[in-house]
Amino acid sequence: MSELLNDLKFRGLVNQVTDEEGLAKVLEEGDIRLYSGFDPTADSLHIGHLLPVLTLRRFQLNGHHPIGLVGGATGLIGDPSGKKAERTLNTADIVQDWSNRIKGQLSRFLDFENEKNPAIIVNNFDWIGKLDVISFLRDVGKNFGINYMLAKDSVQTRIETGISFTEFSYMILQSYDFLNLYQNNGCKLQIGGSDQWGNITAGLELIRKTEEDSKAYGLTIPLVTKADGTKFGKTEGGAIWLDAQKTSPYEFYQFWINTDDRDVMKYLKYFTFLTHEEILELENEVATAPEKRSAQKALAEEVTKLVHGEEALQQAIKISAALFSGDIKQLTASEILEGFKDVPTTEIEEDEIGLIDLLIQAKISPSKRQAREDISNGAIYINGDREQDLTKVITNEDKIDGKFTVIRRGKKKYFLIRYVK
Structure with a gap:
């Protein structure tokens, strides 16, 4: 043969x-x-x-x-x-x-x-x-x-x-x-x-x-299937497109990095040009150390680079690392737009605004009382940094490239503030 x-x-x-x-x-x-x-x-x-x-x-x-x-x-x-x-x-x-x-x-x-x-x-x-x-x-x-x-x-x-x-x-x-x-x-x-x-x-x-x-x-x-029975190539946001304007490289990378352990070896064989030896080595890592997610990382990197190029891959990795670590300040405005595409966004016209008022205006906290509690309890983060000052005022220093502020409430709830004039 x-x-x-x-x-x-x-x-x-x-x-x-x-x-x-x-x-x-x-x-x-x-x-x-x-x-x-x-x-x-x-x-x-x-x-x-x-x-x-x-x-x-x-x-x-x-x-x-x-x-x-x-x-x-x-x-x-x-x-x-x-x-x-x-x-x-x-x-x-x-x-x-x-x-x-x-x-x-x-x-x-x-x-x-x-x-x-x-x-x-x-x-x-x-x-x-x-x-x-x-x-x-x-x-x-x-x-x-x-x-x-x-x-x-x-x-x-x-x-x-x-x-x-x-x-x-x-x-x-x-x-x-x-x-x-x-x-x-x-x-x-x-x-x-x-x-x-x-x-x-x-x-x-x-x-x-x-x-x-x-x-x-x-x-x-073969038509590509997923082990959990859901349709391959679909997310809550819809289809995963090859056009970067329709599915950003970061979203594309995230789709692959989140591959189920049950599917990852099949997808590595289908969608990458890794050698048989490299694939078998990753298969061994999935079996012995699945928590490292080495196969998912290899899959996401190989396919994102193939479809969008090395530069877009590195940007996707940078955004992913920033979101994982919480160090939002290292991102540029364009990277913020890409990484926070689907989070609730509020437009603010004021050059400066008190944090409590901002939390109310952006519907991050339902009331001033709750906003004070959230800040005092350490549940509010500005661009990745915890903020517990009730008198805090958002100024230009808190704006990434003068355009955005990222607010996090708790561990996972992100909100994007966009400044318009």
């Missing part, structure tokens, strides 16, 4: 393969072209997309040619796979804008400048958009039997709740993508999540019917 397939199996990244023996053989014979598709259903990819992207990267690092397909056409249709109801259709200009954004994100992970095996980006609107209805029905649609399509899980699961002809045709369009890339780019392998198995095998069937002596393969990656 090829070294690459062995690595994918070690990492648990092989869910289904159409012809494992045949694929292993072509991988050993030389470099191949492979693709994975990404429909622009939002203005950013999220970490649910990260696994196929990184799998393309693994193939490229092993000398193969990855193709990132942006679904400018299929994004206008909607994939029924894994969906309980019809998607809301977006306008062409929105899909075009989202397609361009996704192209940019894919370029962070795939090397387009490599002289030996550069990656390429394609948009299926370039060929699907040129199809007329008659050609589509006669040349492509005639290869698909209705019974064959109805038997696919992506369709079967929607029969009871309803599926439109639009989404029903998605399988044919994705199959046509594979055929087009096979014919024009020599692409022999499609990879995707396990929910894409039906679409991938349909594409292989279309190639088989259209091309003589065809050799093409399909490989699916």
Whole structure:
């Protein structure tokens, strides 16, 4: 078996393969072209997309040619796979804008400048958009039997709740993508999540019917799950996006650092490029010293650096350390904004304000009596420092970069004061 397939199996990244023996053989014979598709259903990819992207990267690092397909056409249709109801259709200009954004994100992970095996980006609107209805029905649609399509899980699961002809045709369009890339780019392998198995095998069937002596393969990656049963990639704040404007590097880092012990080894294998030896060493540490959380730290650092870069990783670590130690004063205003994005925020116009009045105005304490008690009891912290002076006045010295003051009540309740003029 090829070294690459062995690595994918070690990492648990092989869910289904159409012809494992045949694929292993072509991988050993030389470099191949492979693709994975990404429909622009939002203005950013999220970490649910990260696994196929990184799998393309693994193939490229092993000398193969990855193709990132942006679904400018299929994004206008909607994939029924894994969906309980019809998607809301977006306008062409929105899909075009989202397609361009996704192209940019894919370029962070795939090397387009490599002289030996550069990656390429394609948009299926370039060929699907040129199809007329008659050609589509006669040349492509005639290869698909209705019974064959109805038997696919992506369709079967929607029969009871309803599926439109639009989404029903998605399988044919994705199959046509594979055929087009096979014919024009020599692409022999499609990879995707396990929910894409039906679409991938349909594409292989279309190639088989259209091309003589065809050799093409399909490989699916497991859908990522969490041991506690909750959905991977979701938090109380919503999805974890790859766009730093939608999910900050600090939030991204925190998502990974908080990984359950039961999941951390699986995620290290899935999402990092650590060697087998490094992963096994961390696995031993999880077993013998889980309290050190060495595996979680390695996971958070590796994935954050991969997605956002070294500088953003170091900033995320700095914010995390400041919040853990309580030393808020070392942070800049931009780091405060990132680290306290979701805490209650109050805008203050006064240059100076008494601490008791501030606690009332920011609803940190419900009354002046309670505010005095909180201060006297040592429950109030200003920028990480305990404050027990009842006459304390907040001045410029208490403002980080002249813009923010962080108040903590008790051990964990943070409040952000923003100064506006």
